[in-house]
Amino acid sequence: MPERAHKIFRILTLNQISPLGLKLFSSSHYKVGSDTTEPDAILVRSHNMLDMDIPPSVKAIGRAGAGTNNVPVSAMNLRGVPVFNAPGANANAVKELVLAGLLIASRNLIPAIHFTEKLEGDNETLNRLSENGKKQFAGIELPRRTLGIIGLGAIGRLVADAALRLGMKVMGYDPNITVDAAWNLSSEVKRAESIEDLLRNSEFVTLHVPLLDSTRHLVNRQVVQSMRNSTILLNFSRDGIVDENAVLEGIEMGKIKYYVSDFPSEKLQHHARVITLPHLGASTQEAEENCAVMVTKQVIDYLENGGITNAVNFPNITMERESPYRLAVANANVPNMVGQISTAMAKAGLNIHTMGNKSRGEMAYTLVDVDSPVPQETIDEIAAIKGVLNVRYLPVPAK
Numbered sequence: 001m002p003e004r005a006h007k008i009f010r011i012l013t014l015n016q017i018s019p020l021g022l023k024l025f026s027s028s029h030y031k032v033g034s035d036t037t038e039p040d041a042i043l044v045r046s047h048n049m050l051d052m053d054i055p056p057s058v059k060a061i062g063r064a065g066a067g068t069n070n071v072p073v074s075a076m077n078l079r080g081v082p083v084f085n086a087p088g089a090n091a092n093a094v095k096e097l098v099l100a101g102l103l104i105a106s107r108n109l110i111p112a113i114h115f116t117e118k119l120e121g122d123n124e125t126l127n128r129l130s131e132n133g134k135k136q137f138a139g140i141e142l143p144r145r146t147l148g149i150i151g152l153g154a155i156g157r158l159v160a161d162a163a164l165r166l167g168m169k170v171m172g173y174d175p176n177i178t179v180d181a182a183w184n185l186s187s188e189v190k191r192a193e194s195i196e197d198l199l200r201n202s203e204f205v206t207l208h209v210p211l212l213d214s215t216r217h218l219v220n221r222q223v224v225q226s227m228r229n230s231t232i233l234l235n236f237s238r239d240g241i242v243d244e245n246a247v248l249e250g251i252e253m254g255k256i257k258y259y260v261s262d263f264p265s266e267k268l269q270h271h272a273r274v275i276t277l278p279h280l281g282a283s284t285q286e287a288e289e290n291c292a293v294m295v296t297k298q299v300i301d302y303l304e305n306g307g308i309t310n311a312v313n314f315p316n317i318t319m320e321r322e323s324p325y326r327l328a329v330a331n332a333n334v335p336n337m338v339g340q341i342s343t344a345m346a347k348a349g350l351n352i353h354t355m356g357n358k359s360r361g362e363m364a365y366t367l368v369d370v371d372s373p374v375p376q377e378t379i380d381e382i383a384a385i386k387g388v389l390n391v392r393y394l395p396v397p398a399k
């Protein structure tokens with residue numbers, strides 16, 4: 001029978017994670033480090049895990065941020081491993097950088113700064129050269145101009161609010177908007193029927209969608225053609241959402257005045273009409289702390305209690321502990337799984353105290369609390385059921 005002793009969980013960090021989050025891992029129960037072998041869980045920010053050999057010991061992955069396109073989520077589905085993220089935890093940081101991008105581009109600040117940097121002479125000369133040269137950097141103001149927002153989730157919504165407060169008109173496009181996001185969206189945001197509808201009406205366009213198969217090259221040649229002349233395009237989502245060749249053509253044709261992107265790329269480097277930042281969207285103390293704390297709490301609850309909150313591939317499920325013996329079963333979302341799990345438990349004479357089962361897409365998850373210890377043979381029998389991906393026994397450790 002498995003012992004009811006404190007297990008030491010091993011956590012591997014693949015990026016720098018805020019210490020405010022890491023300190024939630026108590027040193028008596030957790031070993032945390034960037035060199036941890038046989039990890040129970042991995043914490044990651046932008047490190048590319050797509051080609052990584054993820055050890056079989058891994059039971060959970062925590063992405064201290066929003067986008068999970070750097071994590072092999074489908075491969076983790078096959079293992080029944082939840083991939084957690086931190087929805088909304090860095091949204092304000094991104095919103096602020098988008099506002100900076102809007103202002104930098106609308107006032108031609110990058111070429112203006114370069115111009116001033118190159119000036120030489122005494123104060124009188126600098127003053128004369130500045131006054132003579134400044135007309136080439138005259139910009140536009142934001143009030144009454146339209147910002148088109150593609151993707152109205154955590155970030156898009158905050159950008160909409162901020163733009164409205166700056167006196168802009170806002171148009172939004174998001175065919176998959178969640179009920180929560182829709183409730184939180186200002187009624188002043190005009191709904192675009194299509195991306196083309198949004199582009200026809202917007203002087204500024206900002207992208208806030210995840211990188212998925214369906215959003216790769218969302219901004220392509222055809223989309224660029226639909227833009228108004230001199231559109232300022234902002235991309236703080238992911239580089240893959242934009243076809244860079246289409247952007248370069250759009251700049252040539254006068255469709256795009258500036259492309260402001262958080263993702264440097266070889267093709268766009270040193271282009272006078274491209275402003276790039278080094279993926280700085282979430283790099284504030286507050287966002288780093290929020291993300292680390294949120295995702296660490298979720299990973300701890302999963303490892304210790306089997307609770308799932310904010311996994312991108314599993315349903316949310318938490319269950320109060322009403323008895324000390326708990327099984328957590330990840331399985332494929334196919335018929336009769338719960339029946340087979342309960343039959344195996346009944347065969348061992350186990351009395352089920354509470355049971356919770358939820359599914360999402362192809363994944364399902366079952367938490368079962370029983371009144372007495374679960375024998376290893378029963379765990380093995382459940383693990384052998386076709387469709388079961390993993391079984392974890394999570395007894396409350398003896399004091």
Ligand SMILES: NC(=O)C1=CN([C@@H]2O[C@H](COP(=O)(O)OP(=O)(O)OC[C@H]3O[C@@H](n4cnc5c(N)ncnc54)[C@H](O)[C@@H]3O)[C@@H](O)[C@H]2O)C=CC1
Nearest residue numbers: 066067151152153154155174176177209210236237281282
């Ligand atoms: N530059 C940076 O440092 C950061 C970048 N991001 C990127 O921003 C993305 C969005 O972040 P959040 O707003 O927090 O995510 P979110 O999940 O709250 O919102 C994404 C929204 O995009 C919508 N969407 C999906 N496909 C769409 C489509 N084809 N057209 C229009 N809307 C579509 C969804 O319905 C959802 O409402 C992340 O996935 C990540 O790639 C996020 C945080 C920091």
Ligand SMILES: O=C(O)CCC(=O)C(=O)O
Nearest residue numbers: 045046065066067282283
């Ligand atoms: O952790 C970071 O700095 C990247 C943030 C990001 O891109 C995200 O949360 O999707």
